[in-house]
């Protein structure tokens with residue numbers, strides 16, 4: 001297939017296939033690839049040729065926006081996983097360029113998800129830090145090379161450590177701009193560092209970063225503001241937020257009031273979009289009925305774009321997010337793993353492959369990734385091995 005082939009015109013799902021703008025970023029449609037950690041980079045954190053092909057497939061498959069896997073921001077404490085890619089050094093930044101070029105050539109935009117793992121880091125040799133010295137629930141994850149043992153107790157960040165972590169996000173965002181990315185997505189979800197600041201049981205600080213929700217959201221707010229100051233108005237800065245965490249599917253914020261404070265802070269800090277995920281993102285957020293986080297973000301986010309995520313691979317459910325949810329885009333993760341051409345399939349009315357959890361076993365690496373060529377998917381054929 002030649003590069004940059006638009007999706008044939010279709011009457012199906014008119015919102016999903018309509019163009020959209022996030023600030024100055026123009027997207028061909030409203031389908032985004034959700035960030036997915038694949039721990040397949042070089043051990044030194046540089047993306048590989050295999051990753052170029054992996055991300056190119058989503059762009060060829062018709063996604064308007066590709067959000068990369070969580071990518072670490074500094075070489076001190078940010079790395080979460082062995083073979084996670086980084087954008088913490090100039091060499092790592094430069095090695096992303098072929099990924100960016102491949103995705104652009106195939107007609108999609110690409111933002112890099114900037115991630116500091118915080119207490120949930122499980123990379124051997126990287127000491128973990130967090131707002132407070134609170135051990136995360138549960139065990140490290142073998143599919144990302146973890147040993148399946150309990151997480152360690154993180155060190156509480158000093159004020160200097162906080163500044164260093166923020167500086168890491170800023171330097172990473174500048175490298176992203178230089179590598180040609182269309183933007184960055186700041187990972188404030190799923191229990192990693194920035195979410196730990198927001199979360200009451202992780203954050204026991206008694207300084208300006210702890211206490212009420214206005215203080216607990218300060219760290220994310222400062223990261224966004226500092227990145228915005230460094231990259232200017234035209235670069236897209238997203239932020240991903242969730243109530244739940246990879247090791248805690250029950251946690252909820254303290255009601256719609258806290259959600260309003262959090263979403264308002266993101267917009268005031270200069271974010272271009274809010275990406276919500278986890279329990280209550282597209283379903284009622286706090287009880288059996290009531291607004292979802294998508295709806296609350298649309299209401300309190302000062303008019304910035306909202307990306308909805310969570311079991312939206314069924315296109316009619318995705319389309320409903322635009323009507324009733326207030327979303328600007330939808331992001332799909334597992335549906336995209338099984339169908340790298342998810343948008344093209346939907347536009348053509350073709351059936352989707354079911355997501356097969358074996359794709360992530362024993363490791364969630366690209367060697368288990370769906371093969372996809374010219375619309376034919378075979379989820380069992382590995383991609384070619386990386387260089």
Ligand SMILES: Cc1cc2nc3c(=O)[nH]c(=O)nc-3n(C[C@H](O)[C@H](O)[C@H](O)COP(=O)(O)O)c2cc1C
Pocket residue numbers: 034035036037038068069070113187189190240277278309310311312313331332333334335360364
């Ligand atoms: C293999 C895998 C890796 C993931 N890695 C990340 C990640 O790096 N950053 C992130 O914010 N979410 C990550 N997620 C969560 C997804 O982006 C998404 O929120 C979740 O799978 C729910 O969406 P879905 O129902 O479309 O799969 C990951 C999910 C999967 C399946």
